[in-house]
Amino acid sequence: MQDEFELIQSLLSERVDVEGSHTIEVDAGDDAAVFLPSPSLSIVTACDTMVENVHFTKETMRPFDIGWKLLASNLSDLAAMGGVGKYILLSIAIPPTWSETEMIGIYEGINDLARKEQVRLIGGDTVSTSGELILTLTILGEIPPGKALLRSSAMPGDLVFVTGHLGDAAAGLHILLSQSETYQAAFPVLVEAHKRPRAQLQIGEWLLHSGYRPACDDVSDGLAREAYEIAEASHVKLVIQPEWIPISTACQTYASRIQYNPIEWALNGGEDYQLLGTISPAGWKELQQKAIACGWKVTQIGYVEPGTGTVEMEVSGKRRELQTKGYNHFAK
Numbered sequence: 224m225q226d227e228f229e230l231i232q233s234l235l236s237e238r239v240d241v242e243g244s245h246t247i248e249v250d251a252g253d254d255a256a257v258f259l260p261s262p263s264l265s266i267v268t269a270c271d272t273m274v275e276n277v278h279f280t281k282e283t284m285r286p287f288d289i290g291w292k293l294l295a296s297n298l299s300d301l302a303a304m305g306g307v308g309k310y311i312l313l314s315i316a317i318p319p320t321w322s323e324t325e326m327i328g329i330y331e332g333i334n335d336l337a338r339k340e341q342v343r344l345i346g347g348d349t350v351s352t353s354g355e356l357i358l359t360l361t362i363l364g365e366i367p368p369g370k371a372l373l374r375s376s377a378m379p380g381d382l383v384f385v386t387g388h389l390g391d392a393a394a395g396l397h398i399l400l401s402q403s404e405t406y407q408a409a410f411p412v413l414v415e416a417h418k419r420p421r422a423q424l425q426i427g428e429w430l431l432h433s434g435y436r437p438a439c440d441d442v443s444d445g446l447a448r449e450a451y452e453i454a455e456a457s458h459v460k461l462v463i464q465p466e467w468i469p470i471s472t473a474c475q476t477y478a479s480r481i482q483y484n485p486i487e488w489a490l491n492g493g494e495d496y497q498l499l500g501t502i503s504p505a506g507w508k509e510l511q512q513k514a515i516a517c518g519w520k521v522t523q524i525g526y527v528e529p530g531t532g533t534v535e536m537e538v539s540g541k542r543r544e545l546q547t548k549g550y551n552h553f554a555k
């Protein structure tokens with residue numbers, strides 16, 4: 224490892240320039256960055272952390288994948304608000320077990336997705352630690368004032384939908400932890416879903432501009448946890464039909480090989496970075512048409528009813544409250 228100051232120069236050297244980079248008045252390299260916000264747009268901001276042995280190990284993820292996923296998980300929070308990413312700040316605490324080449328690999332992963340999504344690194348912080356590698360990314364984006372998609376907008380009469388498939392990322396993690404090269408080769412889609420998620424920014428932006436005021440949340444902790452987030456914030460009841468949950472063929476096939484119920488991965492696995500939302504029937508019709516035109520996958524998985532922040536599963540006409548609430552860092 225070079226010294227701290229040389230390392231920062233190396234990490235910053237391959238940064239992407241994006242359209243609008245000229246609005247950066249002071250770039251990374253001074254005490255703080257300064258940028259000119261776009262006129263008549265609000266700033267949307269979020270931060271998410273990834274910790275070695277909690278979110279990844281050297282066995283489950285390559286450095287490139289770690290960087291990619293860190294940015295994807297932050298973009299996903301912006302997608303859930305209907306915003307667009309613009310700038311990022313990255314704080315890293317590096318232990319002696321991580322080499323400079325590995326750190327540069329992480330930045331390559333960030334830069335690759337940053338180029339695709341047109342966001343620019345404008346600063347961060349670099350420290351040493353005796354513990355595990357910790358990466359904290361802060362994202363700043365833009366959103367039309369007063370239009371952000373909220374968890375609290377669900378209304379009785381809405382229907383519940385998700386984008387993409389759920390459970391793939393957790394199935395991919397299961398394969399990676401099993402260290403089975405046979406399964407890794409047989410189910411590349413699942414492994415890819417775990418390592419290289421894409422945030423659903425286009426769908427988020429469309430939902431914001433749809434005029435239907437959908438409720439929205441991104442699936443980081445599993446469908447169960449996110450459904451409760453919307454139900455609680457909106458003071459409603461979400462009723463989920465488990466057989467409607469979109470599980471990919473690969474996920475179903477792998478689950479049956481290991482005799483597991485893939486719905487469990489969808490409910491509690493997390494890290495899918497798909498969007499969970501509620502929308503009026505008229506809005507749903509329009510979303511479905513837009514989805515066909517754009518090649519998006521959207522699936523109705525239930526309904527919103529009057530309630531007090533609960534989530535129920537309906538199986539063969541019988542309802543039960545969903546007990547488990549998805550991934551929890553401090554679960555007992």
Ligand SMILES: Nc1ncnc2c1ncn2[C@@H]1O[C@H](COP(=O)(O)OP(=O)(O)OP(=O)(O)O)[C@@H](O)[C@H]1O
Pocket residue numbers: 269270271296300443444
């Ligand atoms: N330590 C903290 N200090 C201040 N605010 C926090 C802290 N941790 C979380 N929050 C805020 O709490 C809210 C929920 O955060 P949470 O991390 O659960 O959501 P999320 O980022 O969508 O989920 P995930 O971290 O699983 O991707 C956010 O508004 C977040 O900014």
Ligand SMILES: Cc1ncc(C[n+]2csc(CCOP(=O)(O)O)c2C)c(N)n1
Pocket residue numbers: 271272276277278279280283296396443444492493494550
């Ligand atoms: C090695 C390894 N073990 C377990 C997991 C699973 N995992 C970790 S954090 C998280 C929820 C999302 O995190 P957050 O809520 O912090 O955004 C999940 C599902 C993993 N990715 N890697």
Ligand SMILES: [Mg+2]
Pocket residue numbers: 270271
């Ligand atoms: Mg968070």
Ligand SMILES: [Mg+2]
Pocket residue numbers: 299300303440441442443
């Ligand atoms: Mg979120």
Ligand SMILES: [Mg+2]
Pocket residue numbers: 443444550
């Ligand atoms: Mg979480």
